[in-house]
Amino acid sequence: MDRFFIERFLAEHAEDVRGHVLDFGDDAYARRFGRAKVTKVDVLNLTADSPQATIVANLSYGEQIASDTFDCILCTQVLLLVYELRPAIRTLYRILKPGGVLLLTSPGIQKISRGDMEVGGEYWRFTSLCMRRLFEEVFPSESVEVKASGNVLAATAFLFGLAVEDIRRKDLEYDDPDFEVSIALRAVKPCL
Amino acid sequence: MKPVAPSSARRWMKDRRLSLERWGLRLGIWAGPGLLRRITPINPNDYGEGRGQCIDRYYIERFLTEHANDVKGHVLEFADDTYARRFGGDKTSKIDVLHRTADNPKATIVADLACAKNVPSDTFDCIVCTQVLHCIFEVEAAVRTLFRALKPGGVVLVTDAGIQKLDSVDLKNREEYWRFTSLALRRLFEEVFPAELVEVKAYGNALAAVAFLHGLAVQDLKQEHLDYSDADFEVSLSLRAVKPNGPSAR
Numbered sequence: 001m002d003r004f005f006i007e008r009f010l011a012e013h014a015e016d017v018r019g020h021v022l023d024f025g026d027d028a029y030a031r032r033f034g035r036a037k038v039t040k041v042d043v044l045n046l047t048a049d050s051p052q053a054t055i056v057a058n059l060s061y062g063e064q065i066a067s068d069t070f071d072c073i074l075c076t077q078v079l080l081l082v083y084e085l086r087p088a089i090r091t092l093y094r095i096l097k098p099g100g101v102l103l104l105t106s107p108g109i110q111k112i113s114r115g116d117m118e119v120g121g122e123y124w125r126f127t128s129l130c131m132r133r134l135f136e137e138v139f140p141s142e143s144v145e146v147k148a149s150g151n152v153l154a155a156t157a158f159l160f161g162l163a164v165e166d167i168r169r170k171d172l173e174y175d176d177p178d179f180e181v182s183i184a185l186r187a188v189k190p191c192l
Numbered sequence: 193m194k195p196v197a198p199s200s201a202r203r204w205m206k207d208r209r210l211s212l213e214r215w216g217l218r219l220g221i222w223a224g225p226g227l228l229r230r231i232t233p234i235n236p237n238d239y240g241e242g243r244g245q246c247i248d249r250y251y252i253e254r255f256l257t258e259h260a261n262d263v264k265g266h267v268l269e270f271a272d273d274t275y276a277r278r279f280g281g282d283k284t285s286k287i288d289v290l291h292r293t294a295d296n297p298k299a300t301i302v303a304d305l306a307c308a309k310n311v312p313s314d315t316f317d318c319i320v321c322t323q324v325l326h327c328i329f330e331v332e333a334a335v336r337t338l339f340r341a342l343k344p345g346g347v348v349l350v351t352d353a354g355i356q357k358l359d360s361v362d363l364k365n366r367e368e369y370w371r372f373t374s375l376a377l378r379r380l381f382e383e384v385f386p387a388e389l390v391e392v393k394a395y396g397n398a399l400a401a402v403a404f405l406h407g408l409a410v411q412d413l414k415q416e417h418l419d420y421s422d423a424d425f426e427v428s429l430s431l432r433a434v435k436p437n438g439p440s441a442r
Contacts, residue, residue, distance in 0.1 A: 060199070067401035083379055109355055109405070111398070112373060112424045123379070127358060133329055133369070153231045156402045159355070159425065173230045178236075178357045179405070 004172055005149045005182035006076050006105045011188070013186060017100040021072030024078050026052045034072070035127040038157070044080075046120055060084035062091040069095050077105040080124045081116055085134060093138045096189040103138075104187070108148060108180030111157040128183050135187050143188040150181025202377025233357075235407030244409030248419055250324055251395035251428035252351045254256040259432055265317030272298050275320050288316070306330035308337045316341055319348040326352050326370045331380060339384045342435040350433070352377065354394060354426035355401040375431050381433050389434040 010017070010033045018037035022044060023030040044065075047055035057065055059082055073092060082088045092102055108125055116122045126134070128148040135144045143146070148170045151174050157167050158181060231343075240246040257277045258265070264283035267276040268290060276287045290311070291299035303310050306328050306379045319338055338348050358368055372380070374394040381390045397420050403413055404427055410418065 121375050122373050123376035127368050130369035151231045152233045175233050
């Protein structure tokens, strides 16, 4: 269900997915939304157990990742798993090239994922306001765009574990500001 | 436009409608496919207080009932003193009410918990901190203030929202930041309080979560459905932490 919102957001910003791209877990979104615009994809994973991982690192202590490296970072459904948020956001900023774009999503209303909770832990559901403030501490505020999507139906369906196909598409497209099911953020590192 | 029906008749119709809705819910008429066609909440106006007791209040008050023995001596509460009076009763010797802005006549301390120089240290036997922390961006600093304000041996009783819609009023005032998981709440407090003195408990299940999102009330659900606990659906979180006696305090 959250994939509907995530993929809609990435499709809207597919132009940003180009050059040297960093994805998390696997490279599916980098390939799908970047296509021929992508010159190189790195995949970051917290542990070494992802076969596609080219970088094994904890985002909050990512000193081994070179600075000014990526034209685009696709950070979907990751930040909720990171306890030390501010160092992680500083790492995201540091490893972007000047002019590089961060595309990030995180859930607002979502049940606990048992798998994630038992591996590295699941910590946060952000409001769009929180997301904005967290990133404005590091990125220039005029380069940060935040959008929340969802409504009570999307939240309900998501909590009950239904699929996008169970819900009419136009019902998912209605946004109710009280129900932030999925939060999306785009931020740009300024050119020097 | 002037209402056609007299007020008594309107009240009767409203009560009637509410009770019909409740029977509909009990019988599962709405809980079935109907719920999956509504893109607006059954009750969009509030968290259920217009229909009965809010679902989160049910969990909050259950937690405070379990720990009513801790509410004693000099107690600090937020916004008003309702819970300190209700759960502390004769056990309280003094109650302070903290509010962020000076426009609350019940406030005896006006302070922002995150940069709270005017909150006294080592003062309170108990702090009742319900539904406060999710409105504080600098939540780590707020937790440090709670620790500092407690007397050695003092207890903080915290509750906060897990799965909950945003409050339109808070949204306009730009106040809501977080929905914590029980793990986040535990880690936030274990950074300041000794881990063995922090207890965290989550309440709720899928039905309670969805009913709460729709603005339904406790009276709309069966008690056994509210009391069933599913660890994947943290509707309401509670935490009890004790400031240690003596110099071991961090």
